[in-house]
Amino acid sequence: MAREFQRGHKAKISDLTPGTDLYVGVQIAAPGLTFDISCFGLDANEQLSDDRYFIFFNQPKSPEESVQLLGAQAGDTESFRVTLDRIPANIHKLSFTATIDGAGQMSQVGPGYIRIVAGGEEVVRYPFNGSEFTTERAVMLGDFYLKDVWRFAAIGQGFDGGLDALLKNFGGEVAEEQPSAQQPQAAPSFGPPAQATAPPSFGAPAAPQAPQPAPSFGAPAAQAPAPANPQMHTAPTVAAPMPPQGTMPPPAPSPYGQPPQQPQFGQVPGQQPGQMPGQFPGQAQPPGAPAPYGQQAPYGQPQGMPPGAPQGVPQGAPQGGAGLQAALQPYRETATGQRWTPQNQQLMRVDLTMGGTPVLARQGSMVMYQGKVDFGHKGAGFAGRVVGNATGQEMQLMRCSGRGQVFLAEEGAHLHPIELQGDGICVSAENVLAFDESLQYEVRRIEGHGIPGGALFTMQFQGTGTVVVKTHGIPVVLPVTPTTFADCNAVVAWSSASQVILSSQVRLRRNAYPGHSGETINLQFRGAPGNFIVVQPYEV
Numbered sequence: 001m002a003r004e005f006q007r008g009h010k011a012k013i014s015d016l017t018p019g020t021d022l023y024v025g026v027q028i029a030a031p032g033l034t035f036d037i038s039c040f041g042l043d044a045n046e047q048l049s050d051d052r053y054f055i056f057f058n059q060p061k062s063p064e065e066s067v068q069l070l071g072a073q074a075g076d077t078e079s080f081r082v083t084l085d086r087i088p089a090n091i092h093k094l095s096f097t098a099t100i101d102g103a104g105q106m107s108q109v110g111p112g113y114i115r116i117v118a119g120g121e122e123v124v125r126y127p128f129n130g131s132e133f134t135t136e137r138a139v140m141l142g143d144f145y146l147k148d149v150w151r152f153a154a155i156g157q158g159f160d161g162g163l164d165a166l167l168k169n170f171g172g173e174v175a176e177e178q179p180s181a182q183q184p185q186a187a188p189s190f191g192p193p194a195q196a197t198a199p200p201s202f203g204a205p206a207a208p209q210a211p212q213p214a215p216s217f218g219a220p221a222a223q224a225p226a227p228a229n230p231q232m233h234t235a236p237t238v239a240a241p242m243p244p245q246g247t248m249p250p251p252a253p254s255p256y257g258q259p260p261q262q263p264q265f266g267q268v269p270g271q272q273p274g275q276m277p278g279q280f281p282g283q284a285q286p287p288g289a290p291a292p293y294g295q296q297a298p299y300g301q302p303q304g305m306p307p308g309a310p311q312g313v314p315q316g317a318p319q320g321g322a323g324l325q326a327a328l329q330p331y332r333e334t335a336t337g338q339r340w341t342p343q344n345q346q347l348m349r350v351d352l353t354m355g356g357t358p359v360l361a362r363q364g365s366m367v368m369y370q371g372k373v374d375f376g377h378k379g380a381g382f383a384g385r386v387v388g389n390a391t392g393q394e395m396q397l398m399r400c401s402g403r404g405q406v407f408l409a410e411e412g413a414h415l416h417p418i419e420l421q422g423d424g425i426c427v428s429a430e431n432v433l434a435f436d437e438s439l440q441y442e443v444r445r446i447e448g449h450g451i452p453g454g455a456l457f458t459m460q461f462q463g464t465g466t467v468v469v470k471t472h473g474i475p476v477v478l479p480v481t482p483t484t485f486a487d488c489n490a491v492v493a494w495s496s497a498s499q500v501i502l503s504s505q506v507r508l509r510r511n512a513y514p515g516h517s518g519e520t521i522n523l524q525f526r527g528a529p530g531n532f533i534v535v536q537p538y539e540v
Contacts, residue, residue, distance in 0.1 A: 002115070002122040007132065007156035008424050008496035009462070010442075012149055013084065017118035020084040020150075024096060025076035026141060028112040030130070033104045036163070037078035039067055040170050042093040047171035053091060054172070055080070067094065077112075084150050094144040095155075095170070099137065099163045106133035106158055114141040116152065126154035132528045134482050137162035157499045340417045340466050348408045348415045348468055350400070350434070357465075358401035361408055361434035371404020395429045395459075399437070408434055413470035424462035424496030427469055431492050436465030446500050446523070460496050469493055472538030480531035485522045489539040498527035 003016065013020075026037050041053025041062060048054060052063050060069035066086035070079040082094065096114060100106070107130045115125040126142055133139065136158025143153045159165035334343055339354040350359055352373060360378055378397035400406050409415070410433055418425060426444060435441070444460040461467050471492055478484060480498050494500065501524040525533055 003124045005124060005126040005154040006423065006497060007126070007128070007154050008460070009126075010151055010153040011124070012151050013144070014149060016116065016123045016152065019118040021118075022082045022084065023070075023117040024080040024082055024114065024142075025074065025117065026078045026096065026098065026112070026114050027076050028098050028109055029077060030104065030109040033108060034101045035077065036099045036101050038097050038099070039069075039080055040093075040095045040097065041067065041087075041091045042095060042170060043090055044092045045171075046093060048167075049171070050090070051172070064088065076115075082144065084144070092146045096141050096143070097166060098139050098141055099166060104137065106130060106136040106139055109133070114154075124152060126156070128156055132156055133158055134526065135160050138166040140166075156497075340468070342415065342417065343407070345414050346409055346412050348417065348433070349405055350408065351405050352400065353403045353405075355436070358399050358437045359406070359434055360397045360437050361400055361406075362410060362432070363396040363398050365408045365410045365433055366398075366400070366406055367409050368407040369400075369404055371402065373400060373402040373404040373406055375400055395432060408468070410470060413472065414474060416469045416471065416475070417466050418469055418493075419466050420461065420463060422464055424460055425467065425493055426458045426460050426496050426498075426500075427467065427493040429459045431469050431471065432459065433468040433470045435461060435467035439463045439465040439467060444496075446502055462496065469534070471534075471536040473536055475534050475536045478533050478535065479529070480525045480527040480533060482526055484525045484533065486525065486533055486535050487539060488523050490535050490537075491523060492534040492536050494525060494533040495527065495531040498525050498531040498533070500525055 003011070005011075013022075028035050028037070036056065038054065038056040040048055041050070041055070043049045052059070053067070055062060055067050055069055057069070061067065064086055066083045066088070068081040070081055073079055080096070087094075109128075109130045111127065111129045113125050113127045116123050128141070137160060139158040140155040142155055145151055145153060159169065161168075334341055334349070335351075339351050341349045341351070343349050347367070352359065353371075363377075366375070376399045378399045413433075415433060420439065439461050440463045441459055441461045444458050446458065469492060475492055478486075480495070488502075502522075525531070
């Protein structure tokens with residue numbers, strides 16, 4: 001069954017199919033518009049250092065034929081054959097793009113997709129539609145990229161300048177239209193490759209089928225293109241604690257980016273005045289019943305002793321009256337039956353007995369724990385340390401495993417648990433306190449210009465689990481629009497499906513002169529409805 005990607009999703013090719021001889025199909029259309037669909041073969045610096053690996057209608061294949069342009073077929077506007085094990089070592093990325101030939105904007109396109117087919121079966125599809133774009137005239141749809149192994153990423157980012165801007169982004173030169181000095185090669189007619197050069201098949205299909213006039217490497221059978229789901233990119237990232245797994249209903253969550261409602265200082269979020277933690281509103285504790293798991297009886301009262309019974313002073317406990325109990329009651333531990341529970345704005349509690357997976361937390365962030373918990377060093381390896389040092393996105397982590405509860409905090413920073421349900425979020429490593437080990441994370445580069453080096457870096461988290469983000473003060477969450485800009489020193493996180501462009505409002509050479517605003521580098525965000533950014537009232 002084919003996997004459906006959203007913009008920003010990535011996966012290893014080996015996780016999608018064991019094959020390396022692949023069919024790539026692109027379907028894109030709009031009333032009155034025509035499109036040029038191409039493939040750029042890029043080097044390790046993501047530049048088009050060899051023009052022979054710009055595959056388009058006038059150059060339909062690479063020198064060793066590892067990438068071939070096949071034409072329209074099987075319901076696709078354009079299709080390619082990609083043989084990964086024949087791609088030369090100097091090519092590290094294949095970027096599949098679509099540009100408008102003439103006037104028009106990508107916001108006019110209807111439902112389309114880019115898909116990968118192996119052995120005649122579709123293994124992955126990235127659907128898109130015009131609501132994801134605005135004034136762009138060229139779009140990068142998807143990438144094959146080499147990162148120890150070949151991987152595929154759904155991109156969906158565009159350029160207003162069309163093909164010229166796309167070529168400049170890849171380091172190519174825009175030439176005037178004139179006959180090329182080199183005679184263009186005639187595009188090969190579509191047909192199965194010679195049997196002598198055909199690679200071994202991926203395996204016999206489940207049910208034998210009659211031979212069809214399709215290439216032996218596994219081009220799909222002709223079928224009508226399935227319409228993309230227009231609501232695919234409209235679901236925002238859930239910014240709330242993990243859903244309860246017990247029978248106890250959790251308190252009503254507060255909107256992400258706003259402080260929990262606290263009627264008085266020190267009261268636990270979501271707790272009614274006088275209500276015991278984990279107790280239903282209006283529910284009385286039965287006489288003689290022990291306190292719920294993870295809680296203790298009221299201070300000075302032994303477990304199982306009914307209220308009102310004569311109380312003695314437990315051994316080792318100081319003697320105190322009602323005044324002491326009333327003073328300490330607002331600061332009692334909050335146990336809501338969830339894996340991640342904020343105790344207050346600066347303290348987070350994670351219950352390792354729920355979920356069954358360890359937690360990766362910043363080294364030194366544990367302030368207290370209960371139960372049997374093991375703490376181990378989580379190394380990034382040599383490659384991870386090199387990448388972390390080069391990008392500034394290095395995290396010193398510890399693995400928390402076992403059965404118990406761990407309390408996490410760091411320098412009084414505000415903590416926000418963000419639950420991911422198959423989607424992704426980009427967060428700077430400096431703003432990450434802890435996350436479930438089940439989440440995938442990697443360093444992601446922000447493309448752009450305006451600063452030396454031409455790029456910034458961030459951490460991208462993806463999968464199912466929770467990541468705890470820390471901020472200086474209470475942040476604000478803004479929807480992404482074409483006119484959304486943020487200071488790169490104040491932005492904390494954003495949805496991974498957002499397009500991020502580095503922009504410069506002031507030329508760098510003017511910084512040496514007095515009178516400039518000081519706001520030189522900004523991040524511009526674009527994306528479909530439902531994408532967001534998180535900004536803190538503090539500049540790093």
